[in-house]
Amino acid sequence: xxxxxxxxxxxxxxxxxxxxxxxxxxxxxxxxxxxxxxxxxxxxxxxxxxxxxxxxxxxxxxxxxxxxxxxxxxxxxxxxxxxxxxxxxxxxxxxxxxxxxxxxxxxxxxxxxxxxxxxxxxxxxxxxxxxxxxxxxxxxxxxxxxxxxxxxxxxxxxxxxxxxxxxxxxxxxxxxxxxxxxxxxxxxxxxxxxxxxxxxxxxxxxxxxxxxxxxxxxxxxxxxxxxxxxxxxxxxxxxxxxxxxxxxxxxxxxxxxxxxxxxxxxxxxxxxxxxxxxxxxxxxxxxxxxxxxxxxxxxxxxxxxxxxxxxxxxxxxxxxxxxxxxxxxxxxxxxxxxxxxxxxxxxxxxxxxxxxxxxxxxxxxxxxxxxxxxxxxxxxxxxxxxxxxxxxxxxx
Amino acid sequence: xxxxxxxxxxxxxxxxxxxxxxxxxxxxxxxxxxxxxxxxxxxxxxxxxxxxxxxxxxxxxxxxxxxxxxxxxxxxxxxxxxxxxxxxxxxxxxxxxxxxxxxxxxxxxxxxxxxxxxxxxxxxxxxxxxxxxxxxx
Ligand SMILES: [Zn+2]
Numbered sequence: 052x053x054x055x056x057x058x059x060x061x062x063x064x065x066x067x068x069x070x071x072x073x074x075x076x077x078x079x080x081x082x083x084x085x086x087x088x089x090x091x092x093x094x095x096x097x098x099x100x101x102x103x104x105x106x107x108x109x110x111x112x113x114x115x116x117x118x119x120x121x122x123x124x125x126x127x128x129x130x131x132x133x134x135x136x137x138x139x140x141x142x143x144x145x146x147x148x149x150x151x152x153x154x155x156x157x158x159x160x161x162x163x164x165x166x167x168x169x170x171x172x173x174x175x176x177x178x179x180x181x182x183x184x185x186x187x188x189x190x191x192x193x194x195x196x197x198x199x200x201x202x203x204x205x206x207x208x209x210x211x212x213x214x215x216x217x218x219x220x221x222x223x224x225x226x227x228x229x230x231x232x233x234x235x236x237x238x239x240x241x242x243x244x245x246x247x248x249x250x251x252x253x254x255x256x257x258x259x260x261x262x263x264x265x266x267x268x269x270x271x272x273x274x275x276x277x278x279x280x281x282x283x284x285x286x287x288x289x290x291x292x293x294x295x296x297x298x299x300x301x302x303x304x305x306x307x308x309x310x311x312x313x314x315x316x317x318x319x320x321x322x323x324x325x326x327x328x329x330x331x332x333x334x335x336x337x338x339x340x341x342x343x344x345x346x347x348x349x350x351x352x353x354x355x356x357x358x359x360x361x362x363x364x365x366x367x368x369x370x371x372x373x374x375x376x377x378x379x380x381x382x383x384x385x386x387x388x389x390x391x392x393x394x395x396x397x398x399x400x401x402x403x404x405x406x407x408x409x410x411x412x413x414x415x416x417x418x419x420x421x422x423x424x425x426x427x428x429x430x431x432x433x434x435x436x437x438x439x440x441x442x443x444x445x446x447x
Numbered sequence: 448x449x450x451x452x453x454x455x456x457x458x459x460x461x462x463x464x465x466x467x468x469x470x471x472x473x474x475x476x477x478x479x480x481x482x483x484x485x486x487x488x489x490x491x492x493x494x495x496x497x498x499x500x501x502x503x504x505x506x507x508x509x510x511x512x513x514x515x516x517x518x519x520x521x522x523x524x525x526x527x528x529x530x531x532x533x534x535x536x537x538x539x540x541x542x543x544x545x546x547x548x549x550x551x552x553x554x555x556x557x558x559x560x561x562x563x564x565x566x567x568x569x570x571x572x573x574x575x576x577x578x579x580x581x582x583x584x
Contacts, residue, residue: 172516185451191511191518191562192526199509200528207551249523252510252546300480300528300536301487305507 053150057277057284060089060270061400066388067234068166069227069264074103075120076111078162081268081393081400082121082210085158089270089280093121096270097154099128102141102161102392107168117160127154135341136429137161138267138395139436143196143290145271154271162266173262175367195259195342197299197431199251202344204305206253209359211347213253217244218365219343220257227382229413230406234263234388258343267397273442285403288422288439297433306359308432311352315426319354319439322445329354330376335405335416337398339428340383349426353437372416380405380414395436398425399444402440418442455569464574467499467557469535480535486547501557502580503531510546517563525549529577554580 062084069077078101086093101114110116114130117123133140138161143158165173205211221241227233244257245264293313296302302309319326336353338427340346350361355376364370370378381387381401384394405416421442428435463470463481470482474491480499485492508527518524525541527549541549542560555577562574 191515191521191524191540192509193511193513193515195513196509196511196526199511200507203507203509249510249512251512252523300538 053385054152055066055274055286056146056149056271057274057286058156058399058440059272059280059284060085060087060268060404061403062086062088062266062268063232063400064266064393065232066263066265066390066393066397069164070166074108074113074162075117076166077164077264078113078117078160078266078268078359079121080144081162081266082117082158082160085193085268085376089272091156091270092125095156095157096123096126098145098148098157099123100141100145100148100159101128101130102132102137102159102396103130104132104134104137104163104391105130107173108164111329112162113162117162121134123158132392133434133436134429135339135391136395136427136434136436137392138397138399139290139292139425139427139438140434141392141393142190142269142271142395142399142438143292143436146287146290149271149273155276157271158268159271159396160266161393163390163392166180166264170262187321193202193251194431195251195254198342198344199254200299201305201348201431202253202342205344205347205362206261208306209362211362213255214241214245214254215347215362215365216258216343216384217241219222219340219346220244223340223346223379223383223385223387226380227386228412230382230387231411233382233386234261234265235382235386239352254342254344260341260384260389263390263395265388265390265393267393267400269396269399269403279303283407283442285406286441286444288322288445289318290439291315291321291437293317293435295432295435297430299431300333302419307348307352307391308428308435310432310435311341311349311426311428311437314435314437317351318424318439320439322439324439326354332420333376333422333424334418334420335377335380335402336424336426337401338378338383338426340385341389341428342380345428346378346383346385353424353426355426372414377416380410380416395425395427398427399438406440406442425442455467457572462498465559467501467531467575468496469499469531469533470531471497472493478533480531480537484576497533499535499557500532500575501575503529503550503555503577505541505549505553505555506530506536507551508541508549517565527555527577540576541578542576
């Protein structure tokens with residue numbers, strides 16, 4: 052018998068170039084906020100799950116270092132990694148531990164400090180998470196290049212234009228400008244985006260997420276404890292997770308990401324939501340827009356639009372507040388930033404605060420269904436997690 | 448933190464890197480690259496190693512402007528997803544053609560070219576790239 056699990060506290064550091072702090076200091080910014088919000092003591096925590104990809108920061112073995120700094124020494128702890136989906140993988144690990152009865156209260160912290168390495172190193176490192184072909188030949192394709200292959204497919208087959216991709220960037224910068232925690236605080240225009248330099252054609256600098264430092268934390272608790280701590284726990288209604296071949300040459304086509312579709316379908320089934328009417332169940336979604344094309348593919352993989360029609364949603368403004376479904380009101384990876392392992396946890400924090408109506412003016416979604424969705428992808432669809440968060444306690 | 452490109456690793460893979468050695472599964476009749484002892488599709492070990500004709504067609508491509516370390520003087524660099532005559536696909540650089548002249552479906556053939564120069568006094572790595580196919584009459 053699986054126990055129900057809910058979020059009872061959230062914390063979110065400022066994302067950006069954070070040369071002012073080291074890794075544990077950065078992690079602690081969100082840990083402290085989450086622990087304070089949950090109004091629990093550190094002694095109440097049974098388990099600390101640290102999400103961190105590392106490789107580019109000064110701490111290669113981060114869990115114990117963070118625990119030491121946060122005065123959590125003695126707790127059960129470890130580091131989780133699933134490339135850019137690390138945050139969601141860390142959440143799933145903690146949720147499963149509580150659901151199984153192995154823990155009652157868990158802290159999940161996702162933290163990444165990427166700016167301690169030079170950009171080419173970061174690009175090469177992420178590129179490696181893209182393809183096992185590296186073992187054989189470093190032929191020079193970069194991580195943006197993988198997504199560019201999807202973008203060209205959408206351009207040739209579904210009539211997506213570079214201007215359409217820029218519309219995603221414009222929307223996400225618009226909302227980031229109202230989010231004090233976001234890496235970018237400035238609105239942009241389609242014209243500015245179109246004039247930015249190419250990274251991997253057809254993707255330009257303004258189609259790409261920045262290299263960010265940041266941390267995000269949540270406190271998860273079992274039903275018994277969650278309902279004592281707060282009147283409005285955010286329930287983990289369902290988590291769908293999947294993976295795909297890491298060898299892009301083996302992907303059958305470039306219409307969206309198979310792992311994301313599989314994760315979504317699993318999550319909808321577990322939460323008993325109608326996949327054909329999914330937007331009617333949700334108030335908002337945070338999706339993995341590491342590149343603008345990724346957000347358009349997410350619309351389709353999640354069932355917000357039919358295959359090839361995702362671009363219509365952004366052309367019609369349907370993913371702004373007031374449209375069919377608001378997407379990335381935080382600014383998304385594109386403009387809030389993408390500190391790799393913090394991203395999935397940061398999505399949970401954003402959705403919880405949206406459902407609590409605690410978001411800044413101008414980017415608060417109207418909450419009618421009490422439900423939000425997080426879509427977190429690792430690599431180019433090598434990992435995918437779709438998590439449904441709800442104000443209503445799940446049935447069963 | 449550059450990723451190691453050791454001469455030993457390249458030597459071990461020389462037939463794969465320079466002659467496009469691939470695997471053909473006698474059970475499910477499918478080909479794949481890079482080669483290995485078990486079929487990536489059906490798991491069979493009834494595998495035959497073959498050498499590719501080097502000819503294929505471009506299925507998808509991108510133009511990489513922000514190139515990785517070691518490739519910086521090659522920017523902009525065209526990378527294509529190429530489907531070989533033998534049925535397997537690989538990603539490789541496309542050369543001897545301007546990006547605007549490339550189209551999906553274009554026929555290409557493998558050529559041996561310089562890949563990376565490891566600094567001023569370092570090793571020079573060669574590898575397979577693809578150039579437009581010149582049909583011999
Ligand atoms: Zn086979």
